Amino acid sequence: MAKTRSNAKSKIAVLGAGGRLGATLVRAYSPGYEVAGFTRGDLDLADLDKLRSTLSARKFDVLINAAALTNVDYCENHRDEALHLNAEAPRVLAEICRKQNARFIHISTDYVFDGEKRAPYLEEDPAEPISVYGESKREGERRVAEANERALIVRVSWVFGPDRPSFIDAILKKARQEETVVAVADKLSTPTYTHDIASLLRPLFEKESQGGGLLHLANRGECSWQEYAQWALDCCHREGVKMKARTVGATSLAAMTHFIARRPIYTVLATEKYERITNQAPRDWHDAVAEYIREYYGRQL
Numbered sequence: 001m002a003k004t005r006s007n008a009k010s011k012i013a014v015l016g017a018g019g020r021l022g023a024t025l026v027r028a029y030s031p032g033y034e035v036a037g038f039t040r041g042d043l044d045l046a047d048l049d050k051l052r053s054t055l056s057a058r059k060f061d062v063l064i065n066a067a068a069l070t071n072v073d074y075c076e077n078h079r080d081e082a083l084h085l086n087a088e089a090p091r092v093l094a095e096i097c098r099k100q101n102a103r104f105i106h107i108s109t110d111y112v113f114d115g116e117k118r119a120p121y122l123e124e125d126p127a128e129p130i131s132v133y134g135e136s137k138r139e140g141e142r143r144v145a146e147a148n149e150r151a152l153i154v155r156v157s158w159v160f161g162p163d164r165p166s167f168i169d170a171i172l173k174k175a176r177q178e179e180t181v182v183a184v185a186d187k188l189s190t191p192t193y194t195h196d197i198a199s200l201l202r203p204l205f206e207k208e209s210q211g212g213g214l215l216h217l218a219n220r221g222e223c224s225w226q227e228y229a230q231w232a233l234d235c236c237h238r239e240g241v242k243m244k245a246r247t248v249g250a251t252s253l254a255a256m257t258h259f260i261a262r263r264p265i266y267t268v269l270a271t272e273k274y275e276r277i278t279n280q281a282p283r284d285w286h287d288a289v290a291e292y293i294r295e296y297y298g299r300q301l
C-alpha cells in the first residue's frame, strides 16, 4: 500500500493504541506513515454506532485492531461482554474496512486452540477453544472473515513489550524482591516481542497483492513459562541488573488454583505460512527477550 507517486503518506489507524501491542505499533509506524491511534477513551469497542460514525468519517488505508478484552479470567465470567468486544466489534470493523476499501488486520490469539496438539499449530488446524476468551476470539475470527474476505487475521502468542507489563515483567519484579520465584513448567508456547510483531506485520500491508485469511505470527522456538522466566533472569544477571533470585523453580498449571479460566497446555504457532508469503523469518524468542532486557532493564542500572 506504500504510496509511491504522491507525497502523501499512507494512513494507518490503530485500535488499542493504549495497550501493549497497539502502543508499540503506533510508535513503530509513525515515522513512515500517518498514524492515528485510538485508545479505549477515544473509541470504545462497545459502542458500535460510534465505531461506524467515527471510522466512516476518516480516511485510512489500513486499520489494525489490537484492541480486545484480553483478561482471560474476567472473560470467563463475562461471556456476553467478551463476545461483544472480541467478536461483534471486530465484525463491524471488518465491514467498515470493506466499505472503505481499506486493509483490515485483526489480531487474534493462540488461545483459540485447545492445546492438545504436541507440534506447532498450523492455520488449518481446528480451533477449539477451552475458555470464553478463546471462544470469543475465535468467534471474532469467524465473523471478520465472513464480513471481509480481504481481512487478515493474525494470531500471536505470549506477547511482551515495553508498553504494558506482562508475565515476564511480573516475574522479574518478583525476582528483584525475593530469592525464590517459581513459574509453570508444563505449559508451552512462544514469547513474542511487540517490536518484532510491528516489523513482521509491515510486509503484510505494504504489499498491494496480499490476500486475506488466517496467519500465525510469533517469534521462533518454544518454551515453558519457567524456561521463559529463567532466560529473562539470566539476561538480567548478564546485563548487571540487580536481582535477588538466580533460578526459577518449577510449578504446574494444575497448581495455579487462582486461575478461573482453563488455559491450553501447548499453543506453539507454526510460522511457515508467514515465512512463505513474506520471505522473512521471525527471530528466535531468546534473542527477542535478550534485546528487551538490554533495552528496557539494562538502562535502569
Ligand SMILES: NC(=O)c1ccc[n+]([C@@H]2O[C@H](COP(=O)([O-])OP(=O)(O)OC[C@H]3O[C@@H](n4cnc5c(N)ncnc54)[C@H](OP(=O)(O)O)[C@@H]3O)[C@@H](O)[C@H]2O)c1
Pocket: 016, 017, 018, 019, 020, 021, 022, 039, 040, 041, 043, 044, 045, 046, 065, 066, 067, 068, 069, 070, 085, 107, 108, 109, 110, 111, 137, 155, 156, 157, 158, 159, 160, 164, 166
Ligand atoms: N498479551 C498476550 O499475551 C496476547 C497473546 C495472544 C494474543 N494477544 C492478542 O493481541 C492483541 C493485543 O493484546 P495486548 O497484549 O496488547 O493486550 P492489552 O495490553 O490488554 O491491549 C488491549 C487494548 O484493548 C483495549 N480495550 C479493551 N476494551 C476495549 C474497549 N471496550 N474499547 C476499546 N478498547 C478496548 C485496552 O484498553 P485499556 O488500555 O483501557 O485497557 C487495551 O489498550 C489482542 O487482540 C489480544 O487478544 C495477546
